[in-house]
Amino acid sequence: MIQVRGLTKVFPNGLKAVDGLDLAVARGEIMGLLGPNGAGKTTTIRTLATLCGFDSGAVIVAGYDVDREPEKIRQSIGVVAQNTGIDYFLTGRENLELQGHLYRMKKADIKLRIAELAGYFELEASLDRQVATYSGGMRRKLDIATALIHRPPLLFLDEPTLGLDIKSRKMLWNYIRKLNAETGLTILLTTHYLEEADRLAHRVAIISGGKIRALGTPDELKGNIAGDALTLHIEQQNWASQQFVTALKQTDYVKDSLWEGNKLHLYVTNGAESVPKISELAGKHSAQILTLSLSRPSLDDVFLKYTGSSMDESSDESGDEWWKQWAGKGGSGKWQQQWNEDQEQATGGNEHNNEWQEKQWTQSGQHEDAAATRPSDATIPAGNNPPQRQWSAEEMAQWQEQRSIDVGVDHDTASSSPAHEDASAKARPREHHDSERSTTQWQNSQEDKKSEQQGVSTEGKSQNSSGNSWPDQQDWLNGSGDDKWAADKKWSGNPSKK
Amino acid sequence: MLADTWYLFNKYMKITVRMPMWTLFTLVQPLIWLIIFGQLFKNITQLPGFPTSSYIDFFVPGVLIMTVLFGSSWSGVSLLREIQSGTVDKMLVSPVSRVAIVLSRVLHSTAQVIVQAAIMLVVSWAMGARLNLVATDLALTMLVVLLLGLCFASISNGFAIVLQREEPLVIIGNLLTLPLMFFSSALVPTSFMPDWIKYIAMINPVNYAVEAVRAVLVNTPNLSHYGSSIFILILFTAAATWWAVAAFNAQRD
Numbered sequence: 001m002i003q004v005r006g007l008t009k010v011f012p013n014g015l016k017a018v019d020g021l022d023l024a025v026a027r028g029e030i031m032g033l034l035g036p037n038g039a040g041k042t043t044t045i046r047t048l049a050t051l052c053g054f055d056s057g058a059v060i061v062a063g064y065d066v067d068r069e070p071e072k073i074r075q076s077i078g079v080v081a082q083n084t085g086i087d088y089f090l091t092g093r094e095n096l097e098l099q100g101h102l103y104r105m106k107k108a109d110i111k112l113r114i115a116e117l118a119g120y121f122e123l124e125a126s127l128d129r130q131v132a133t134y135s136g137g138m139r140r141k142l143d144i145a146t147a148l149i150h151r152p153p154l155l156f157l158d159e160p161t162l163g164l165d166i167k168s169r170k171m172l173w174n175y176i177r178k179l180n181a182e183t184g185l186t187i188l189l190t191t192h193y194l195e196e197a198d199r200l201a202h203r204v205a206i207i208s209g210g211k212i213r214a215l216g217t218p219d220e221l222k223g224n225i226a227g228d229a230l231t232l233h234i235e236q237q238n239w240a241s242q243q244f245v246t247a248l249k250q251t252d253y254v255k256d257s258l259w260e261g262n263k264l265h266l267y268v269t270n271g272a273e274s275v276p277k278i279s280e281l282a283g284k285h286s287a288q289i290l291t292l293s294l295s296r297p298s299l300d301d302v303f304l305k306y307t308g309s310s311m312d313e314s315s316d317e318s319g320d321e322w323w324k325q326w327a328g329k330g331g332s333g334k335w336q337q338q339w340n341e342d343q344e345q346a347t348g349g350n351e352h353n354n355e356w357q358e359k360q361w362t363q364s365g366q367h368e369d370a371a372a373t374r375p376s377d378a379t380i381p382a383g384n385n386p387p388q389r390q391w392s393a394e395e396m397a398q399w400q401e402q403r404s405i406d407v408g409v410d411h412d413t414a415s416s417s418p419a420h421e422d423a424s425a426k427a428r429p430r431e432h433h434d435s436e437r438s439t440t441q442w443q444n445s446q447e448d449k450k451s452e453q454q455g456v457s458t459e460g461k462s463q464n465s466s467g468n469s470w471p472d473q474q475d476w477l478n479g480s481g482d483d484k485w486a487a488d489k490k491w492s493g494n495p496s497k498k
Numbered sequence: 499m500l501a502d503t504w505y506l507f508n509k510y511m512k513i514t515v516r517m518p519m520w521t522l523f524t525l526v527q528p529l530i531w532l533i534i535f536g537q538l539f540k541n542i543t544q545l546p547g548f549p550t551s552s553y554i555d556f557f558v559p560g561v562l563i564m565t566v567l568f569g570s571s572w573s574g575v576s577l578l579r580e581i582q583s584g585t586v587d588k589m590l591v592s593p594v595s596r597v598a599i600v601l602s603r604v605l606h607s608t609a610q611v612i613v614q615a616a617i618m619l620v621v622s623w624a625m626g627a628r629l630n631l632v633a634t635d636l637a638l639t640m641l642v643v644l645l646l647g648l649c650f651a652s653i654s655n656g657f658a659i660v661l662q663r664e665e666p667l668v669i670i671g672n673l674l675t676l677p678l679m680f681f682s683s684a685l686v687p688t689s690f691m692p693d694w695i696k697y698i699a700m701i702n703p704v705n706y707a708v709e710a711v712r713a714v715l716v717n718t719p720n721l722s723h724y725g726s727s728i729f730i731l732i733l734f735t736a737a738a739t740w741w742a743v744a745a746f747n748a749q750r751d
Contacts, residue, residue, distance in 0.1 A: 049591050071593055079591040083584025090512040101505040102592040130516075146588075 001154055001186045002048060007057035009043055009210075018054070019210035023190055027153075030180050032201030033190040034299065040210035041190035042082065045158050048188070056227075062154050064277045075103070078147030078155045082162060084139050088132040091121055092142050096149055103150035109150070115144040116398060118142060121175065129358045137168030141175065148179075157189035161196060173200055194299040204299065206306050214308035221302040228271030229301045230278070232264040233290040242285035253277065258304065271295075309389040499595040505610075506559035506594075516644060524572075525614055528565040532557070532622065535685065542686070549687055549714060558622045558629060560684030562639070563704060565618045566611045566646045567679060568634030571671045573607035573651040573659030578667065600746045604739065607646035611729060615643045635714045642728060645735045646707040650675075652738035659745040678704045683712070703734040 002025040009018040018040040025031045033041045046052045048061050050070040059066040062076040078281045086095045093114060096440040100110035120123045121141040131139060140160065147155060160176065161169040177200060179185050191197050198218045206214040206221070214221055234241050236259060246262065248254055253274045268274040271294040282289050514521060531553075539553050550556040552577075556581045580586050589599055623629060654671065661667050679685075681698045682705035688696060699705040710727035 044696075051587060051590055074593045078589070079588070081584045081586070081587050083582070085584030085586075085588035087509065087513065087585060089516050094509075094512065097503060098509050099588075102502065102589065102594040135619070232604060259683065302567065 001025050003060040005058045009054040028184045028185045031201045032204045033207050034197040034204050035207035039207045045156050076152050078152040080143050080147045080157045082159045084143045092127045097150045100147040121145050136164050154186045198299050208307040227294050228338035230266040231293045236262050240285050241287040244282050244285035499598050502595045502598035510606035514751045524569050526605040528561050532561045556718055558627045559708050562615050563708045565614050566643050567675045569611040569614050570647045570650040571654050571675050573653035577655050577658045578664050578672045595670045597743050604635050607651035611647040615704050620662050624750050629715050632695045638714045639711050642707050642710045645731050649735040652742040656742035656745045659749050684708050706731045
């Protein structure tokens with residue numbers, strides 16, 4: 001149904017949104033593109049939907065070449081974009097009728113199809129009400145219905161459940177699954193909800209930095225990770241803990257390990273058995289484990305494995321639509337202001353930090369989309385998130401609930417005190433330095449001072465640990481080339497290199 | 499393309515009919531101007547060489563064109579809103595004609611402006627303006643309203659696409675409408691203007707619109723003056739519409 005080879009799209013500002021992407025979607029399949037925003041999902045979908053061009057590669061959708069026969073593709077696809085795009089002042093029926101006319105359908109056929117779709121999505125009762133009175137879930141349903149009016153064999157869903165509550169989200173999942181099962185509709189959906197990809201998609205493609213990092217069924221992907229996943233919060237730059245980790249790696253039950261800031265991800269053969277062993281080992285080296293959680297491997301772990309950063313930290317709401325990029329190019333864009341504000345709040349006006357952030361800004365330059373919004377998500381603890389980012393807190397809580405069995409000490413879930421925020425913001429530069437990454441602009445003396453101010457326990461407690469995303473962040477700023485990812489992984493896997 | 503334009507035009511009309519307040523709201527400003535300027539310039543008619551005996555007779559074509567200007571120059575703002583809400587993307591993924599997307603919007607603004615102009619005519623008549631209310635004269639007046647509406651709705655939409663942000667669009671809208679009005683014979687006859695303003699008026703589509711309306715609506719109809727004015731107006735309108743459509747097509751890569 002879809003064949004993409006070597007798709008590359010560079011934005012006018014030099015950002016490589018999609019970088020040699022290969023993808024094949026079979027008829028009747030639900031394919032999920034999973035990745036943080038800025039990963040290139042929306043751009044990919046927009047390219048496939050004939051909404052934007054690309055620089056190189058070959059794209060065939062529904063049997064037609066995107067370059068040569070966009071008109072024919074438009075007739076055979078339905079697109080549900082991130083923004084609903086339905087008219088709020090029209091009724092549901094009028095929206096559907098208009099869409100039918102735009103697809104050049106006959107009047108009688110439109111009528112028939114509206115009855116069909118309204119029945120399917122259970123919208124009959126509200127069909128003649130203005131969309132402005134609809135709930136978020138109903139608008140989404142109507143949006144999908146309008147996209148299906150001309151009976152396309154292929155449907156694109158770009159973040160179909162973004163901003164919906166859990167109940168509406170589950171309802172929508174049911175509809176999507178049913179559509180696929182009953183009508184054989186091929187669906188390509190993008191999401192940054194791991195759960196969504198896990199539950200809906202037959203196959204999942206993990207996309208990051210404009211490339212596909214892994215592809216397979218959710219079970220296959222999870223199967224690539226041996227055993228159970230253990231997450232330790234532990235002070236990385238500490239002699240005792242380094243001894244402990246070195247010893248840990250030599251044991252037979254630890255299959256794989258991955259540093260993510262001060263979080264150590266371990267993949268062990270048997271979680272329940274290894275937990276006491278690990279704590280015993282920690283005691284022997286007098287290393288302090290701040291928290292420890294055990295879970296079955298999830299797509300988050302898969303994501304972590306293939307991209308070197310976890311989903312929570314690297315996702316945020318932002319589209320890569322052209323007008324938003326324009327807003328960024330001007331240098332006074334909304335996102336940039338937001339980011340500056342967030343930073344000021346987080347650092348309490350610390351001069352050096354501000355200076356450092358400014359440098360970050362000059363580095364990031366036009367990479368507005370990927371870089372600008374992400375850090376703010378990491379910096380503000382969950383509780384302080386502005387309403388429009390509500391989902392991330394909610395999502396996180398949900399995940400925590402589902403996955404973790406806490407064996408930990410001092411597990412502080414609600415880490416939203418200002419002091420905390422301050423601490424986690426300060427922690428960042430130090431990590432930079434220690435990681436031997438040459439990009440750091442900090443003077444050593446300043447850093448040492450920071451380190452002293454920094455209590456070990458406060459940092460470890462941070463549930464939303466902001467430090468983690470920074471190595472990854474750096475990659476984003478630099479354009480996230482392939483080699484950089486590799487370097488990053490090497491670094492996180494080898495904490496004792498120092 | 500025509501069918502697409504028609505369906506989209508219908509959509510916009512439905513929305514407008516559901517919110518009649520907006521159409522009336524944009525009338526407030528021209529109404530206030532009609533009253534204030536009508537009083538303020540009352541005695542200007544005593545100056546030698548003033549073409550009419552009562553100022554309101556002279557001012558009605560000006561205020562009519564003002565209504566058109568204010569009504570159609572904000573058309574681009576709602577295009578931006580549609581781009582942001584994803585409505586434009588939804589249209590673009592359908593096989594709908596690209597030209598129809600811009601054209602339907604421009605036509606809708608124009609239709610709105612025609613209704614507003616008709617209301618203004620009735621109000622001015624009620625206020626005692628002596629106009630030529632013959633059917634042909636009214637039709638010719640409305641033709642000017644239509645052309646100027648198309649012209650400025652296109653300009654507004656074109657700027658919206660080029661600028662892509664609401665704030666600069668509003669600034670440009672203000673920057674354009676007021677000077678264009680003062681540099682035309684809407685308030686005072688051309689013969690009263692200093693030379694440099696006269697020259698600007700010569701390249702000002704608003705001036706030609708005012709002149710054309712005045713030629714048919716006030717005093718004895720002067721069809722040759724009307725004809726030459728409307729010819730130039732048609733050129734402006736065609737260029738503006740072409741530009742808006744081209745800008746829209748160019749924006750999509």
